[in-house]
Amino acid sequence: MKVAIASQGNRLESNIDSSFGRCAWFIIYDTENGAMEFIPNANKDLEEHAGKAAVDLVLSRNVSMIISGEFGIKIKPLLDSMHIQMVVIKDSIKTIGQIIEMLDNKKKKNATT
Amino acid sequence: MNNNKKNMCARVKRPRKILNPPSIKGFKPYGIDSGVKASDSVNLLFEEYEALRLIDYDCLNHHQASVMMNVSRPTFTRIYAAALQKIAVAFVEARQISIEGGKIYFDSDWHQCNSCESYFSHPHKHIPIKECPLCGSEDISDFDLPVEESEIYINEDQCICPQCEFEQTHQSGKPCKEEVCPKCGHFMKRKGSPGRRGRKMQET
Secondary structure, three states: OEEEEEEOOOOOOOEEOOOOOOOOEEEEEEOOOOOEEEEEOOOOOOOOOHHHHHHHHHHOOOOOEEEEOOOOOOHHHHHHHOOOEEEEEOOOOOEHHHHHHHHHHHHHHHHHO | OHHHHHHOOOOOOOOEEEOOOOOOOEEOOOOHHHHOOOOOOEEEOHHHHHHHHHHHHOOOOHHHHHHHHOOOHHHHHHHHHHHHHHHHHHHHOOOOEEEOOOOEEEOOOEEEEOOOOEEEEOOOOOOOOOOOOOOOOOOEEEOOOOHHHHOEOOOOOEEEOOOOOOEEEOOOOOOHHHOEOOOOOOEOEEOOOOOOHHHHHHHO
């Protein structure tokens, strides 16, 4: 399963971004093989429809879950209709590394049970 | 009796559940007479659009549709009747239809993980949720939107004055080009639209 994470920077120590459409970087993480891809968000300074462009960009990588600090009001129904799972983490003090660790722990836990 | 009536307030409107907003913002008539009576557009609410979609597009009955929208059956029938009435008015009087507003919330099941304190949606409704998608904890609870947050009036459009760049919130049903800037008296335009150069040149 591929997961997209909205990030403020392109390192594992970067914090999660509080908005999805206008975040600085997207991290595409493959939970199956641990592959990671960092994509700069070229659309973050668009006057409008930044969220829509971000969804298109992320969906071109076939993700099934998106993690962000918040999702905009236009993005929620869009992702709902595409059956993409949204995860909102309110406190943006969590780093990308911590989130990936959490996903790995969950996978390990599921493998043992 | 009179005094009593004053203290009563109207029954609270139940927020209507909407699956998806329409992909367009409205309809415009065309033809020779299309602009004659187009004084103001008909405002079709999101809930009325949804009612019409459930009944005439998805071919449900009123009871099924009322369950989908989380309102009572009689309320649903009133919403549907209002939708038909508005569309008929627009057709007969050659008016524009704008689809916006209404007391609605969008249909997504949100849940909360009590262990990592994250919120998550659950898009595949046929599969029961067992664990948090992030940390795998089974300590999850339903997360209901408070009513205040559900009162969404989507109208984010802004009117802008091309002369002095004064901005104000767009009023639904009132064309921006008929709006006059309170600062410099120039005609406004919708923010983000290319505007009408012909009109601008006529005045200057």
